[in-house]
Amino acid sequence: MDIRPEPFEPPAPIPRTVPPSRLDIIKVMFRNPLELWGAPSYSLPYIQVKFFGRLTTIANHPGLIRHVLVDNAANYAMQPIRQLVLRPILRDGLLTAEGQVWKRSRKAMAQVFTPRHARGFAGKMFRISEGFAERYDAAARTGEPVNIAVGMTELTYEILADTLFSGEIATGTEGFADRVDSLLHNMGRIDPLDLLQAPAWIPRITRIPGKRALSAFRKIVSDTMDARRARMTTEPEGVPDDFLTLLLRLEGPEGLTRDEIEDNILTFIGAGHETTARALAWTLYCVSESPHFRLLMEEEIDHVMAEGRDPVDWLEAMPHVRAAFEEALRLYPPAPLDQPGAHPRRPVDG
Ligand code: HEM
Numbered sequence: 001m002d003i004r005p006e007p008f009e010p011p012a013p014i015p016r017t018v019p020p021s022r023l024d025i026i027k028v029m030f031r032n033p034l035e036l037w038g039a040p041s042y043s044l045p046y047i048q049v050k051f052f053g054r055l056t057t058i059a060n061h062p063g064l065i066r067h068v069l070v071d072n073a074a075n076y077a078m079q080p081i082r083q084l085v086l087r088p089i090l091r092d093g094l095l096t097a098e099g100q101v102w103k104r105s106r107k108a109m110a111q112v113f114t115p116r117h118a119r120g121f122a123g124k125m126f127r128i129s130e131g132f133a134e135r136y137d138a139a140a141r142t143g144e145p146v147n148i149a150v151g152m153t154e155l156t157y158e159i160l161a162d163t164l165f166s167g168e169i170a171t172g173t174e175g176f177a178d179r180v181d182s183l184l185h186n187m188g189r190i191d192p193l194d195l196l197q198a199p200a201w202i203p204r205i206t207r208i209p210g211k212r213a214l215s216a217f218r219k220i221v222s223d224t225m226d227a228r229r230a231r232m233t234t235e236p237e238g239v240p241d242d243f244l245t246l247l248l249r250l251e252g253p254e255g256l257t258r259d260e261i262e263d264n265i266l267t268f269i270g271a272g273h274e275t276t277a278r279a280l281a282w283t284l285y286c287v288s289e290s291p292h293f294r295l296l297m298e299e300e301i302d303h304v305m306a307e308g309r310d311p312v313d314w315l316e317a318m319p320h321v322r323a324a325f326e327e328a329l330r331l332y333p334p335a336p337l338d339q340p341g342a343h344p345r346r347p348v349d350g
Pocket of ligand 1: 094095096106267268271272273275276279333334335337
């Protein structure tokens with residue numbers, strides 16, 4: 001007899017049956033972009049909608065997505081609204097670069113994202129997570145409820161600061177987390193004027209505080225780079241083997257310019273912090289509602305840890321843990337839209 005409890009049905013927005021009005025789009029976009037999807041988005045290979053006066057085609061089928069992003073990428077450019085929001089912040093970082101700049105940077109960056117480097121980072125990530133889990137456990141024992149969304153933001157921030165800079169930040173680590181927070185919360189958001197396609201010269205009030213945060217932040221990143229660069233010259237043997245060192249080593253005609261390195265550091269912070277925190281928080285939420293599956297995961301974790309394997313191999317050795325993470329990503333994608341526009345690409349630069 002199967003004694004498992006009823007499977008947990010994760011909450012999901014009810015697909016729309018009528019297209020959203022312009023006002024709905026503005027309201028929903030800020031709260032939860034997934035609520036914009038109508039029933040056809042879940043069943044048709046692609047849909048065509050009028051999005052603020054512009055005919056927009058959204059590819060849903062994996063084959064069509066491959067057609068746009070991989071097989072015919074040269075025919076498509078990034079959606080203007082996406083670039084309008086993100087490019088002023090991330091400039092020529094990988095997420096917002098296009099054409100030859102993207103191609104050269106992507107190739108150079110492949111030297112950083114190698115399995116050997118991932119191996120080095122996995123150990124660091126594990127140590128930080130272990131320390132975090134102990135503190136979290138102690139906090140939970142006080143009986144106060146814990147907020148996993150906040151907790152995972154703190155954890156991923158700690159991992160980011162350590163894997164990126166080894167904690168060697170020009171202004172010290174004090175207050176850096178708040179600066180990252182302020183940057184992410186004030187910038188990178190779509191302003192209602194963007195949706196209405198107002199000309200770029202009309203100031204977006206929602207971004208004014210973010211602009212100040214951005215220039216202060218860029219200055220810290222730039223000073224941090226200079227300090228590390230100096231250390232790489234004076235004590236090349238002693239520099240930490242983190243993302244910052246790896247990126248600075250890429251500087252050169254075949255690699256990245258100094259500004260591109262700065263842009264990519266900002267990109268890693270912007271693209272790698274909130275996404276990972278959200279993915280982990282949703283995974284833990286789903287697992288907390290599925291005690292049977294949680295038991296399977298715990299047994300799996302105990303077993304693999306007892307074997308003393310290298311943390312970098314854990315994901316392969318823990319199919320249930322991996323499945324939970326992937327299912328949470330599918331149900332609650334932290335970056336739910338990928339947005340190249342269906343326009344002829346701008347002539348590639350360089
Ligand atoms: C669960 C966590 C993550 C999710 C869900 C996620 C999601 C995505 C998505 C959907 C894109 C494509 C975006 C677009 O083109 O519009 C993307 C690109 C990118 N992500 Fe992530 N990401 C995650 C973690 C990270 C981390 C940890 C980093 C860096 C340390 C990172 C760095 C980047 C970069 C650099 C790109 C641009 C790649 C390129 O265009 O060549 N992401 N990510």
